[in-house]
Every structure is written in C-alpha cells, then in structure tokens.
Amino acid sequence: MQKKVLVIEDSRTAMNIAVKLVEKAGLVPVPAQSLTEAQHVFTHSVPEEFLCAIVDYNLPDATHGQAIDFCLESVLPTIVITGRMDNKTRSDVLRREVVDYIPKENAQTYDYLSRLLVRLERNKNIGVIVAEQDRSTTRAMVPLLKRHNFTTYEVNSAEETYRLLRENPNIKLVITGHEMEDQHSTRLIANLRVEYPKERLAIISVCDKNNELNSARFIKSGANDFLLKPYCHEEFLCRITQNIELIENVEALTSLANTDFLTGLFNRRYFFDRLSSLVSASPASHAIAMLDLDHFKQINDTYGHDAGDDVLITTARLLRQCLPEAIIARFGGEEFCVFMHQTAPKLAFKKVETFRRTLEQQFIQSGESSIKVTSSIGLITDLKADLSECVSAADELLYAAKTNGRNRVICDIPEVTARLATTT
Known part of the structure; x- marks a missing residue:
C-alpha cells in the first residue's frame, strides 16, 4: 500500500x-x-x-x-x-x-x-553503525539518524563493529570517532577496507576542529569522508545522504552490468565471473542445467516479438519460482543456464523436471493470445572440469534432448537415464 x-x-x-x-x-x-x-x-x-x-x-x-x-x-x-x-x-x-x-x-x-x-x-532498509566512545557525540547523532528512518547500531569497540557488519548485510555506513575502546579508529578503518570496499561500505570519520590533521589520517586509512566537530544539523545529514546515495548508484550500475534487461536474470558474463572459482573449489557438490525453449522462432513469427518477450519473462519467473535457491542466467535468445549449489543429483533432476512440467502446463497471455511453450533441458551433476567445460557438457545433453523429441530432461545420472529410456 x-x-x-x-x-x-x-x-x-x-x-x-x-x-x-x-x-x-x-x-x-x-x-x-x-x-x-x-x-x-x-x-x-x-x-x-x-x-x-x-x-x-x-x-x-x-x-x-x-x-x-x-x-x-x-x-x-x-x-x-x-x-x-x-x-x-x-x-x-x-x-x-x-x-x-x-x-x-x-x-x-x-x-x-x-x-x-x-x-x-528507502532508509528503512539501511543500517548505520555509530562507533564512538564519546557518549555526547553518539547522543547527538543517533536521534538525527533515526529521524531519517535509518536502523542504527551503537557500539564502542572495533570488535562489536566487525560482528555487526558480519551479521547485518543491510549496514551501508559506519561513523567512527577518534578512539575506540579496543582499537584506534585508523586501524579500524584500515581493517574494514580489507573486506569492505568503498563502493560497498561508506565510512565517515568525526574529529575535532582543533585537530584537523586527523581528517587526513582517516582519509588515507580508507575513510570516504570526514566531519569536523562542531558540525551543523544540515551538514551532517547532507554528508550521510551523499555517501549512501553514492553506494546505491554504484550498486545500480553494477546491477545493470550484471543482469539481463528483459528478464532481470543474471547475464552470461556475470554467471561465469561469479561461479568459476566456486566450481573449481568443490565440483562434486553442484549441478548445472542448460535449457532452451522449443520452437521459439515460431512463437515470434506467429504472435510477434512482444509475445516472444512475454514468453521469456514468464519463463524467467517460473525458473525463480521452481528453483528459488539457484543462480539463474539468461545466456541469450531463448537459452537459460541454471546453477544449483550443493544439490544432490536426483534432487537437481527433480527440480528441473518440476520446472519443465510447470512451464508445459502454463498458458502465457500476451495481448489476446494464449501461448503454450515447452522446454528441452540438459542436466549435468558430475562437475569434474572447469565451469566452461561443464556448461558445454550440459549443452550437449540439451542438444540430445532436442534430437530425442524435445520437451524433456536428459541428464548424466545413469539410473534416471535408464528409467527414462524404458518409458519413452
């Protein structure tokens, strides 16, 4: 509402x-x-x-x-x-x-x-840590942040700051003073920068006007910005907003670079960038499915390209619905790739088969047209090579699904393949 x-x-x-x-x-x-x-x-x-x-x-x-x-x-x-x-x-x-x-x-x-x-x-979903030993400074900052609907966390030690960041991915800003209970703020900032780059976490340091040298030390240690005390109400809030918006702008640009504009799924480049190291580290615990929509060109030729887009959007929605924990990418055209993390072979087959049946039964509305579409899927569960080779292997099984009549899943699980062969 x-x-x-x-x-x-x-x-x-x-x-x-x-x-x-x-x-x-x-x-x-x-x-x-x-x-x-x-x-x-x-x-x-x-x-x-x-x-x-x-x-x-x-x-x-x-x-x-x-x-x-x-x-x-x-x-x-x-x-x-x-x-x-x-x-x-x-x-x-x-x-x-x-x-x-x-x-x-x-x-x-x-x-x-x-x-x-x-x-x-928007601020209701954003966390801010106020890491400061000076209680009077904290008492001045926190009410201002709360008026702007930020979720605030008050700490007086570096260890508490590290813990909160690990436990709360919504935190986008840390405001820190000169000294912490257990660590100097420059060390805190430097340590945070090892794990959290500036485009992921903003850090604003606060120091007294009579010690302006500290502002340069904070910036050189990795802070995004600084405030000199005493500061006015407006300056404080403008600096907070500008630093938060910078992170959000970077996130928006990253999302545009990594996602397919039509379906909102990841794109091919991001899929390989994100998953290559993961597959190399533990190949046996994952599964990859390549799927293609059957006779998609006929849909475009018969109903028009807008209808084709509606079919692709619906396919993406059903993939998210049937495989909510998977990493899903649109590789181009009507081809999609699904990565299932730490998923047993038979469970992986069950999930993609559920999707295939769900799509087969779906009537996709586009204008006054009601369109039916099916998919062919190749599934590989024995990931012994690098990601590119695994995707190629799944693609070969997809081709086999196409040549064996379409609207089916072909996988590398021997007992499943044998059972399907006897029922075909």
Whole structure:
C-alpha cells in the first residue's frame, strides 16, 4: 500500500509543487491549507498510513511553527518548508526534532525535497553503525539518524563493529570517532577496507576542529569522508545522504552490468565471473542445467516479438519460482543456464523436471493470445572440469534432448537415464 504524506501549506503555488513532488516519489499527498484543516484530516485518518508531513512554518492560524508541533506530537516525521531565511527562524525550526528544513529558495531546494521523500522510505532498509566512545557525540547523532528512518547500531569497540557488519548485510555506513575502546579508529578503518570496499561500505570519520590533521589520517586509512566537530544539523545529514546515495548508484550500475534487461536474470558474463572459482573449489557438490525453449522462432513469427518477450519473462519467473535457491542466467535468445549449489543429483533432476512440467502446463497471455511453450533441458551433476567445460557438457545433453523429441530432461545420472529410456 502506498504511504501518505500530509502536506500543510497555504500557498497554492507551493502546495501544487509539493503535491507533484510527493506523487513523483510514489506517495499519496494529503493536502491541508491550515493547521485546523490538518488536525481534522489527520485525526480522521489512520496514522500508520503516513510516511511523514511537509509543513510550512508560517500558516494563517499557526504563524510560529505550531503546525510543526502538532505533527511531532502526532509522532509524524516532519519536513519543514519556509520562505523565511533568517537565523531566528532557522534556530526555532531546528530546536524541534524535525527531519529537515528546506527554504523556498530555488528549484534545487525542491529537488532536495523530492530526493528526501524517496530517502525516508528507502532508509528503512539501511543500517548505520555509530562507533564512538564519546557518549555526547553518539547522543547527538543517533536521534538525527533515526529521524531519517535509518536502523542504527551503537557500539564502542572495533570488535562489536566487525560482528555487526558480519551479521547485518543491510549496514551501508559506519561513523567512527577518534578512539575506540579496543582499537584506534585508523586501524579500524584500515581493517574494514580489507573486506569492505568503498563502493560497498561508506565510512565517515568525526574529529575535532582543533585537530584537523586527523581528517587526513582517516582519509588515507580508507575513510570516504570526514566531519569536523562542531558540525551543523544540515551538514551532517547532507554528508550521510551523499555517501549512501553514492553506494546505491554504484550498486545500480553494477546491477545493470550484471543482469539481463528483459528478464532481470543474471547475464552470461556475470554467471561465469561469479561461479568459476566456486566450481573449481568443490565440483562434486553442484549441478548445472542448460535449457532452451522449443520452437521459439515460431512463437515470434506467429504472435510477434512482444509475445516472444512475454514468453521469456514468464519463463524467467517460473525458473525463480521452481528453483528459488539457484543462480539463474539468461545466456541469450531463448537459452537459460541454471546453477544449483550443493544439490544432490536426483534432487537437481527433480527440480528441473518440476520446472519443465510447470512451464508445459502454463498458458502465457500476451495481448489476446494464449501461448503454450515447452522446454528441452540438459542436466549435468558430475562437475569434474572447469565451469566452461561443464556448461558445454550440459549443452550437449540439451542438444540430445532436442534430437530425442524435445520437451524433456536428459541428464548424466545413469539410473534416471535408464528409467527414462524404458518409458519413452
């Protein structure tokens, strides 16, 4: 269900902009032009349905931020927008526990609001470690992170930091001070970089302004960024966001490079890059299946290429459904490869046979057409060679399945092959 955003704004122009930004973020705007209207709307709604509120500091019936107080008392994360740029207004806003405040200054500030709305939802799945012996620093940071919906972990030792990272793959950022209980922070950073590259884990170091030399030491040890104390509310949150977004952008680019654009499965290059060393290390415990859709050219010729795409997408979905723990790649065209990690031979055969039967029974809708398709599969369970040779061996069995009538699995398991031969 889409989350809602309460928008309290008396300016029609500003309201229209905010509503469009909320919708752009995939959220549902709930507009109100005054504090009174907002109180009525919110009290007649389900609070859990709301992600946050966007509130104008100066409203006709709330000239000094009273609408902010209403939202915070309603346990509603609050983003403040204001046309006032003076220090007094800024201080009055930031003394409250708001998510952030945004001046109605230019198009870029509204772009920041748009990104912030997306972040509030996305941050729920992101962990941040605050590794710091100075309790006052921790007490200042953690509430700010929680207002932005991050999952926070407070530690005061390097060993706890290592453990949390091993146990929580959602952690994307470590904020560390100068000294830990059991290790200097430069050593902590250097150790983390051995296992976690900068595009996987961001590290921000925090140090006093009167000891600026430490910032260079932290960066040289592998930190992504640094903060000098005392820092302002906005600088802290902007640096956090920028470092998280950098990691997400790298992840998005990596995903594009490693996946097939149509089906979302891995591509051939990633399949070989990821699995070559794994097969070489323990070949006997895995299985590889090569499969091909039967008479796929006829589907394209009869129903069109859009229908062919629908068939490929459905095939990929059924592969994930029938083989949820397997690594599956589209090798090109209508050919797919499946890697089953530590799977016994007969179980591997059972899984691919289940897929074959499931696909055979499926009616694939494409426009007004209902299409039936079958697959031929070659399965190899004795992986004695390198990955490329194993795939070639599975491909030979696939060819045998094609020449023996299609819509079948042929494998290298003698008893299964003998049983199938007597029933064919």
